[in-house]
Amino acid sequence: MNPCYFLLAMRVDDxxxxxxxxxxxxxxxxxxxLRYSDRLYAxxxxxxxxxxxxxxxxxxxxxRAYRSLPxxxxxxxxxxxVFSIAANRVKSRYAAASSAExxxxxxxxxxAIADExxxxxxxxxxxxxxxxxxxxxxxxxxxLPASLRSxxxxxxxxxxxxxxxxxxxxxxxxxxxxxxxxxxxxxxxxLGDTAQPDGRKKGM
Amino acid sequence: xxxxxxxxxxxxxRMLDERDGLGGSSPVPPEALPFGxxxxxxxxxxxxxxxVRSMAGAASGSEGRAAKLRGSRIAWLxxxxxxxxxxxxxxxxxxxxxxxxxxxRFVLEAPDATSxxxxxxxxxxxxxxxxxxxxxxxxxxxxxRLRRGASYSYNFVIDGxxxxxxxxxxxxxxxxxxxxCSSLSL
Numbered sequence: 001m002n003p004c005y006f007l008l009a010m011r012v013d014d015x016x017x018x019x020x021x022x023x024x025x026x027x028x029x030x031x032x033x034l035r036y037s038d039r040l041y042a043x044x045x046x047x048x049x050x051x052x053x054x055x056x057x058x059x060x061x062x063x064r065a066y067r068s069l070p071x072x073x074x075x076x077x078x079x080x081x082v083f084s085i086a087a088n089r090v091k092s093r094y095a096a097a098s099s100a101e102x103x104x105x106x107x108x109x110x111x112a113i114a115d116e117x118x119x120x121x122x123x124x125x126x127x128x129x130x131x132x133x134x135x136x137x138x139x140x141x142x143x144l145p146a147s148l149r150s151x152x153x154x155x156x157x158x159x160x161x162x163x164x165x166x167x168x169x170x171x172x173x174x175x176x177x178x179x180x181x182x183x184x185x186x187x188x189x190x191l192g193d194t195a196q197p198d199g200r201k202k203g204m
Numbered sequence: 205x206x207x208x209x210x211x212x213x214x215x216x217x218r219m220l221d222e223r224d225g226l227g228g229s230s231p232v233p234p235e236a237l238p239f240g241x242x243x244x245x246x247x248x249x250x251x252x253x254x255x256v257r258s259m260a261g262a263a264s265g266s267e268g269r270a271a272k273l274r275g276s277r278i279a280w281l282x283x284x285x286x287x288x289x290x291x292x293x294x295x296x297x298x299x300x301x302x303x304x305x306x307x308x309r310f311v312l313e314a315p316d317a318t319s320x321x322x323x324x325x326x327x328x329x330x331x332x333x334x335x336x337x338x339x340x341x342x343x344x345x346x347x348x349r350l351r352r353g354a355s356y357s358y359n360f361v362i363d364g365x366x367x368x369x370x371x372x373x374x375x376x377x378x379x380x381x382x383x384x385c386s387s388l389s390l
Contacts, residue, residue: 038234038245045239062252068332071364088329133215134238159232191213
């Protein structure tokens with residue numbers, strides 16, 4: 001038997017772990033935190049733009065998830081709860097910054113991209129380009145209306161599947177698919193792609 | 205647009221295509237996320253767990269104090285509830301004037317909910333700090349002391365995971381995440 005399959009079979013589901021953590025098992029909570037910390041961080045990083053703010057918000061969300069364990073109903077999805085908390089932590093932090101500060105951060109990011117566009121990229125070229133492209137994508141997503149931006153951030157930046165995105169936002173799966181498609185078309189236009197599909201993307 | 209910028213934008217589009225290519229029912233492996241940073245994720249967990257352990261230690265060392273605080277809070281809530289007992293059931297919010305601070309009663313009709321919490325900018329959007337109490341008629345309520353002359357935003361959190369705006373609030377605001385939070389000015 002492939003050892004990977006064995007490990008998958010041994011994996012305890014989130015909700016069982018959360019129920020144990022609720023009983024005071026800190027190690028179990030740590031395991032749960034590790035399962036989603038990279039996605040939570042990527043989500044916060046995409047929304048806030050700053051690595052430090054993203055780390056603070058991710059940490060904050062995890063601590064709040066721990067603090068809210070007493071009210072956790074283990075029949076509900078754990079990750080949806082954690083992403084819901086993270087989304088609200090990000091919202092709080094985002095709202096705390098003045099619009100002038102946000103504009104300054106965005107302008108700085110755009111300047112950085114422009115500077116890189118005329119300079120030689122030192123270090124591994126592909127990695128540097130990918131980081132710049134991610135920043136470009138982030139900037140494009142920030143220009144979407146909020147109703148489209150949230151599903152995009154969870155689906156493309158946190159890497160959740162459609163069903164998980166829907167659960168985290170408290171929306172239906174069809175509503176999320178529709179918003180993702182509309183957002184995808186808009187992003188195509190923003191980023192200069194003219195060959196966007198009219199129908200649904202394969203597998204979405 | 206210079207060719208370098210164009211190249212970056214094409215790559216950004218390719219990132220979307222790569223994700224779409226996996227299909228909507230598959231999550232993206234963390235290492236393939238545009239802003240994926242495994243090291244940062246692990247470091248954050250380390251910091252969060254340090255905070256969690258410190259909270260757990262503090263809690264176990266002060267259970268008696270916490271019990272007293274809880275008792276005091278319940279007594280305060282009972283007093284606050286008495287103060288706002290005259291509030292009309294048709295109104296979600298009722299204000300009781302008492303100098304500069306205002307006692308605000310938040311009410312939500314949710315007979316099927318098992319828990320309702322108040323998350324707001326005045327409690328740093330914590331979904332586990334202000335728990336509403338359920339009345340026999342299926343309404344949930346809590347009274348919170350706020351300051352006059354300020355505006356507040358809030359949501360109700362139903363069953364720990366569903367964030368909803370107050371259906372009877374005077375106004376709502378785009379929460380920047382595809383939802384709406386309610387707004388209140390005192």
